[in-house]
Amino acid sequence: xxxxxxxxxxxxxxxxxxxxxxxxxxxxxxxxxxxxxxxxxxxxxxxxxxxxxxxxxxxxxxxxxxxxxxxxxxxxxxxxxxxxxxxxxxxxxxxxxxxxxxxxxxxxxxxxxxxxxxxxxxxxxxxxxxxxxxxxxxxxxxxxxxxxxxxxxxxxxxxxxxxxxxxxxxxxxxxxxxxxxxxxxxxxxxxxxxxxxxxxxxxxxxxxxxxxxxxxxxxxxxxxxxxxxxxxxxxxxxxxxxxxxxxxxxxxxxxxxxxxxxxxxxxxxxxxxxxxxxxxx
Amino acid sequence: xxxxxxxxxxxxxxxxxxxxxxxxxxxxxxxxxxxxxxxxxxxxxxxxxxxxxxxxxxxxxxxxxxxxxxxxxxxxxxxxxxxxxxxxxxxxxxxxxxxxxxxxxxxxxxxxxxxxxxxxxxxxxxxxxxxxxxxxxxxxxxxxxxxxxxxx
Amino acid sequence: xxxxxxxxxxxxxxxxxxxxxxxxxxxxxxxxxxxxxxxxxxxxxxxxxxxxxxxxxxxxxxxxxxxxxxxxxxxxxxxxxxxxxxxxxxxxxxxxxxxxxxxxxxxxxxxxxxxxxxxxxxxxxxxxxxxxxxxxxxxxxxxxxxxxxxxxxxxxxxxxxxxxxxxxxxxxxxxxxxxxxxxxxxxxxxxxxxxxxxxxxxxxxxxxxxxxxxxxxxxxxxxxxxxxxxxxxxxxxxxxxxxxxxxxxxxxxxxxxx
Numbered sequence: 288x289x290x291x292x293x294x295x296x297x298x299x300x301x302x303x304x305x306x307x308x309x310x311x312x313x314x315x316x317x318x319x320x321x322x323x324x325x326x327x328x329x330x331x332x333x334x335x336x337x338x339x340x341x342x343x344x345x346x347x348x349x350x351x352x353x354x355x356x357x358x359x360x361x362x363x364x365x366x367x368x369x370x371x372x373x374x375x376x377x378x379x380x381x382x383x384x385x386x387x388x389x390x391x392x393x394x395x396x397x398x399x400x401x402x403x404x405x406x407x408x409x410x411x412x413x414x415x416x417x418x419x420x421x422x423x424x425x426x427x428x429x430x431x432x433x434x435x436x437x438x439x440x441x442x443x444x445x446x447x448x449x450x451x452x453x454x455x456x457x458x459x460x461x462x463x464x465x466x467x468x469x470x471x472x473x474x475x476x477x478x479x480x481x482x483x484x485x486x487x488x489x490x491x492x493x494x495x496x497x498x499x500x501x502x503x504x505x506x507x508x509x510x511x512x513x514x515x516x517x518x519x520x521x522x523x524x525x526x527x528x529x530x531x532x533x534x535x536x537x538x539x540x541x542x543x544x545x546x547x548x549x550x551x552x553x554x555x556x557x558x559x560x561x562x563x564x565x566x567x568x
Numbered sequence: 569x570x571x572x573x574x575x576x577x578x579x580x581x582x583x584x585x586x587x588x589x590x591x592x593x594x595x596x597x598x599x600x601x602x603x604x605x606x607x608x609x610x611x612x613x614x615x616x617x618x619x620x621x622x623x624x625x626x627x628x629x630x631x632x633x634x635x636x637x638x639x640x641x642x643x644x645x646x647x648x649x650x651x652x653x654x655x656x657x658x659x660x661x662x663x664x665x666x667x668x669x670x671x672x673x674x675x676x677x678x679x680x681x682x683x684x685x686x687x688x689x690x691x692x693x694x695x696x697x698x699x700x701x702x703x704x705x706x707x708x709x710x711x712x713x714x715x716x717x718x719x720x
Numbered sequence: 721x722x723x724x725x726x727x728x729x730x731x732x733x734x735x736x737x738x739x740x741x742x743x744x745x746x747x748x749x750x751x752x753x754x755x756x757x758x759x760x761x762x763x764x765x766x767x768x769x770x771x772x773x774x775x776x777x778x779x780x781x782x783x784x785x786x787x788x789x790x791x792x793x794x795x796x797x798x799x800x801x802x803x804x805x806x807x808x809x810x811x812x813x814x815x816x817x818x819x820x821x822x823x824x825x826x827x828x829x830x831x832x833x834x835x836x837x838x839x840x841x842x843x844x845x846x847x848x849x850x851x852x853x854x855x856x857x858x859x860x861x862x863x864x865x866x867x868x869x870x871x872x873x874x875x876x877x878x879x880x881x882x883x884x885x886x887x888x889x890x891x892x893x894x895x896x897x898x899x900x901x902x903x904x905x906x907x908x909x910x911x912x913x914x915x916x917x918x919x920x921x922x923x924x925x926x927x928x929x930x931x932x933x934x935x936x937x938x939x940x941x942x943x944x945x946x947x948x949x950x951x952x953x954x955x956x957x958x959x960x961x962x963x964x965x966x967x968x969x970x971x972x973x974x975x976x977x978x
Contacts, residue, residue, distance in 0.1 A: 586876020
């Protein structure tokens with residue numbers, strides 16, 4: 288990887304890229320989201336698609352999963368072009384993927400156990416004991432115990448995300464797609480989830496692709512960052528981006544950080560003011 | 569939590585209740601219980617059957633003994649009514665059939681009257697004596713004509 | 721002026737496009753229904769949600785409707801001295817029309833709107849996308865069991881409604897108005913014929929069940945992933961399904977009577 292400030296990729300793909308977007312453009316109606324994007328995600332690494340709200344980062348995950356199709360370009364997952372596939376073929380590709388949705392997307396009429404066991408029951412031929420073992424192991428690996436019989440509505444936000452992660456990992460996928468995992472979480476849980484991601488990546492070597500607007504965690508845990516700025520994709524390691532001279536990048540990183548600080552400040556003020564809720568001095 | 573066996577059981581009960589209701593409506597109320605279970609087919613011809621319909625009952629002395637199976641026109645422009653009758657009943661060859669109305673607003677049905685002969689009608693034979701349906705308009709017309717002819 | 725005509729044209733095109741989408745949806749649904757895995761477990765679950773949970777409203781309404789029918793019927797028939805025909809009047813109106821149609825409308829309101837809301841919420845919370853990412857077709861897992869259950873449940877609910885109504889009419893006619901119970905039942909049974917009346921009634925309920933099932937699942941499936949989207953899907957389900965049922969009732973009755 289180059290030592291220069293940042294790298295902007297063209298259609299040249301790298302050999303270690305597990306997932307590749309090639310000349311992809313998308314527009315919702317008249318509104319273009321991005322145009323002619325080309326970049327790849329390296330195998331076995333944690334990649335973060337970083338951008339503000341509405342920048343299209345969730346769309347990129349959906350493109351990889353085949354949930355939406357681009358207006359132009361190709362999306363290559365493990366060598367297969369998913370933009371050309373029919374629904375039935377996509378189902379085969381998705382068996383190698385796991386996706387953790389922003390709200391969890393757990394089936395709300397089922398218990399935690401049934402939710403995590405669902406892919407096993409659908410896709411594999413295991414007996415009840417094997418399923419129970421796998422499910423409990425997975426739940427334990429994300430730090431959850433004794434939650435089998437709870438319904439998703441009975442879980443806290445952080446627990447929902449962890450169950451969703453367990454479900455995404457249950458079939459031991461090679462690529463995990465994670466949509467905005469840190470949104471709506473308190474700082475303690477954020478650190479916990481971040482630690483889980485790193486641990487799972489180190490232990491299993493899964494390619495993890497996250498979409499996020501949370502800068503601190505990105506800078507800490509990502510091996511590879513794709514920054515979406517005004518419809519352009521800028522690729523680099525966290526260090527490269529932090530050292531960048533590009534004004535847009537600097538503004539993005541510092542502005543977002545500043546916003547982060549403000550929010551934490553507001554939290555602190557409210558804590559000081561006490562449960563009456565009235566803002567203090 | 570939600571016990572799947574209990575729920576399956578309740579659904580089973582529901583289905584049984586539903587099917588039971590359907591059966592009740594079909595069998596008891598709808599009277600699907602087998603007419604034409606090996607009945608003898610007979611027929612009769614009428615000048616006017618009014619609005620007699622297929623599946624109308626055939627009665628003898630007020631008891632339902634059969635059902636109309638078909639209504640067609642024969643070559644001499646009269647209505648031929650085919651019906652099946654309970655095979656246990658022996659109908660004398662000089663029996664008659666007439667078309668009557670059940671009540672003021674009711675549907676038409678066939679009323680049989682047993683004759684006195686010793687010979688009995690066999691499968692596929694015709695009832696010779698028939699009386700057509702009474703059509704209200706014709707009766708009124710006849711009545712009016714009679715009144716005119718009869719100077720008081 | 722041109723604007724107005726263009727507007728009509730646009731609306732017409734949108735309508736045709738909509739019909740096309742519904743037709744495609746229906747074809748996909750039927751195609752899925754004929755393919756394994758058949759997911760009986762899901763079907764049973766939906767039979768419970770749509771059928772068993774509708775029992776209360778169906779039976780209570782049935783009895784109530786029967787009672788009203790008997791009351792009205794008696795008051796009218798007594799003027800012609802034909803009160804023994806009450807059984808026939810009540811039975812025929814229920815079996816032929818009121819049973820299937822009222823059951824369909826009541827079920828639309830209860831189970832149909834619940835179905836649309838449930839599927840709509842699943843769209844809004846990305847549960848359907850979640851299923852797709854787990855290589856499970858939402859048409860197979862969610863839509864098909866619900867649509868099939870609705871179709872199968874309707875004849876049973878219809879028969880239960882009609883039976884409850886006959887009973888309700890019996891209560892009023894016999895216990896209240898003093899008609900002889902035997903006369904009531906005989907008049908009822910004589911007037912109703914299986915082939916003309918009951919069979920047609922059952923087929924109608926099957927048809928209505930299919931209509932409600934398809935409309936409810938379609939509206940839920942295609943709803944916008946917002947809370948207004950879910951709410952609009954729910955209300956439009958009730959409206960569209962009810963109107964379609966009533967129109968289908970006319971055509972079915974007209975054709976069946978042939």
